[in-house]
Amino acid sequence: MWKRLVNSRSFYAVALVLMLLAFALSQVRIGTNPRPLASPDAIDQLPATEDLNIVFILIDTLRADRLSAYGYERETSPTLDALAADGLRFAQNMSQSSWTKCSMASMWTAHYPARTGVTRSEDAISPDAKMPAEILQEAGYKTYALWRNAWVGPSFGFSQGFEVYHSPRASPVAPSIRREKPTTGVAGTDWDIVQSAKDFLLTHSQEKFFLYLHLMDVHQYVYDEDSALFGTTYSDIYDNSIRWVDRLIGVLIEDLEERGLRDKTLIIVASDHGEAFGEHGREGHARDVYSEVVTTPLIISFPFRLPEPLVVEAPSENVDLWPTLLDLLGLEPIEGADGRSLRPEITAAAGRGSVDDEVRFAHIDQSWGRKKVKSQPMVAVTEGPYRLVYRSAGRGARRAELYKYESDRRESRRIDAAEPEVRKHMMELASAYLEQEKASWGDAPQIELDDAQLQQLRALGYEVE
Structure with missing residues (x-):
């Protein structure tokens, strides 16, 4: 019986499958997560x-x-x-x-x-x-x-x-x-x-x-x-x-x-x-x-x-x-x-x-890398369902773009005309944000970038003067 089994094709097929399975398992790192299970209350116990x-x-x-x-x-x-x-x-x-x-x-x-x-x-x-x-x-x-x-x-x-x-x-x-x-x-x-x-x-x-x-x-x-x-x-x-x-x-x-x-x-x-x-x-x-x-x-x-x-x-x-x-x-x-x-x-x-919900801000000076160009801050204000993209140097409709961010996360549909009071309010928030006082440590110090630093920063793909 054993001899007949060894000589059968099915024996070798099963053996091949088992060998492949053993190899696959050998490539997998089998272990247990070392961290204990805990409820969210454990977060308060971190200190x-x-x-x-x-x-x-x-x-x-x-x-x-x-x-x-x-x-x-x-x-x-x-x-x-x-x-x-x-x-x-x-x-x-x-x-x-x-x-x-x-x-x-x-x-x-x-x-x-x-x-x-x-x-x-x-x-x-x-x-x-x-x-x-x-x-x-x-x-x-x-x-x-x-x-x-x-x-x-x-x-x-x-x-x-x-x-x-x-x-x-x-x-x-x-x-x-x-x-x-x-x-x-x-x-x-x-x-x-x-x-x-x-x-x-x-x-x-x-x-x-x-x-x-x-x-x-x-x-x-x-x-x-x-x-x-x-x-x-x-x-x-x-x-x-x-x-x-x-x-x-x-x-x-x-x-x-x-x-x-x-x-x-x-x-x-x-x-x-x-x-x-x-x-x-x-x-x-x-x-x-x-x-x-x-x-x-x-x-x-x-x-x-x-x-x-x-x-x-x-x-x-x-x-x-x-x-x-x-x-x-x-x-x-x-x-x-x-x-x-x-x-x-x-x-x-x-x-x-x-x-x-609270008001959130994002900010970039659009002339940050050009020393001889006046600062051109661009600010995004998010409050409730709305998001405003505000350009301090912009003119007309381009100055402030209002979106219903809650339902338009890609900011593809402007609603300026439909919500003029919201747009005005958000622009006031942006202006107030830009006019607030500096931190307690005062103005940011400025450093003179040497040639090596400039080369390193330009290597990242930025235009820096």
């Missing part, structure tokens, strides 16, 4: 968590609506989706600018651009501004940053509070890596940052740390053969690059797990601005403040797993990010901040309260 680490991941140029977790039909972001699936996601988050330096200055200081004064190429964050990294350092955190975007370089004040603020040396780029953006002046890839972060964890995993990673490959449209899943148009390649960066983040999270750090690490994922693909006649960013360039993701993954994803549907802003995190950690707030803690919104999302 009592001993040795809580913080990993803050900033993905440059990432618009929210290109992530699966935000409803995108393509599977661009399995790692980020997993973070949102048992964590906290802010569904309607906006950045304060579509230009990195202006946006990041507002994010770190929790002040709007009109108050930071960081709106032009030569502006820097005042050394008198107290930054979150300084607050965390005083609370006993080892503060370490890795960056590749020259607009957040130390000369502009972004290193305040960091013991180490490092741009890693570019390693040789593998042949499988592709760069499709016309400007490819940033050497290396985000793998350099991930590898440097792993080196940091190897050395400092026994200390309480705050690790900030500023990733650039989505900005540079970098991807590899494995992430080339979505086509060859400019927009498709953007999606490919999101998939590539998402995988790199997965590598970092796996390293945290292997070191036994995942269940005592808070992970935050955010972006400084989005990217345009012709929605309002332009591609790229740093030119205007329409929704496609300022609608960004904000995801928080806790040291524990929530049984269901917690989604804050109420509007939020990047200027609220650090007031919220410092509040959740039980640390001192940022003095005089425009941003506020979103704890009430988080509580409401957990079914324990309600909140009212």
Whole structure:
């Protein structure tokens, strides 16, 4: 009988299937999520968590609506989706600018651009501004940053509070890596940052740390053969690059797990601005403040797993990010901040309260890179169901565009004529925003960019005088 079975064709077919199945299983990393399951009430207990680490991941140029977790039909972001699936996601988050330096200055200081004064190429964050990294350092955190975007370089004040603020040396780029953006002046890839972060964890995993990673490959449209899943148009390649960066983040999270750090690490994922693909006649960013360039993701993954994803549907802003995190950690707030803690919104999302909408602002000086040209601020004001795009230097109908943002997220149908009183009110809000007093530290200091800095910034694709 055994001999007949061995000699039969079915025996070899079954054996082949079992061998293929065994091989497939061998390629899958089988493990359990190291984080315990907890209710949303555990969020309130974060200040009592001993040795809580913080990993803050900033993905440059990432618009929210290109992530699966935000409803995108393509599977661009399995790692980020997993973070949102048992964590906290802010569904309607906006950045304060579509230009990195202006946006990041507002994010770190929790002040709007009109108050930071960081709106032009030569502006820097005042050394008198107290930054979150300084607050965390005083609370006993080892503060370490890795960056590749020259607009957040130390000369502009972004290193305040960091013991180490490092741009890693570019390693040789593998042949499988592709760069499709016309400007490819940033050497290396985000793998350099991930590898440097792993080196940091190897050395400092026994200390309480705050690790900030500023990733650039989505900005540079970098991807590899494995992430080339979505086509060859400019927009498709953007999606490919999101998939590539998402995988790199997965590598970092796996390293945290292997070191036994995942269940005592808070992970935050955010972006400084989005990217345009012709929605309002332009591609790229740093030119205007329409929704496609300022609608960004904000995801928080806790040291524990929530049984269901917690989604804050109420509007939020990047200027609220650090007031919220410092509040959740039980640390001192940022003095005089425009941003506020979103704890009430988080509580409401957990079914324990309600909140009212507040006015939100986004800002760009449309002449930010031209030193000899007078400032030309462009401001977006969002209040309730409406959004106004206001140009201080505009004339006539072009000066202010009103949209019913609640039902027209792409801002494709102007309603100026139908809502003249709303338009007038929103214009008054924009004017008042631009006229408000500077932050307590005064005017932003200005630095003289040398030739090397100018070359580095131009390599990113910007026109800077």
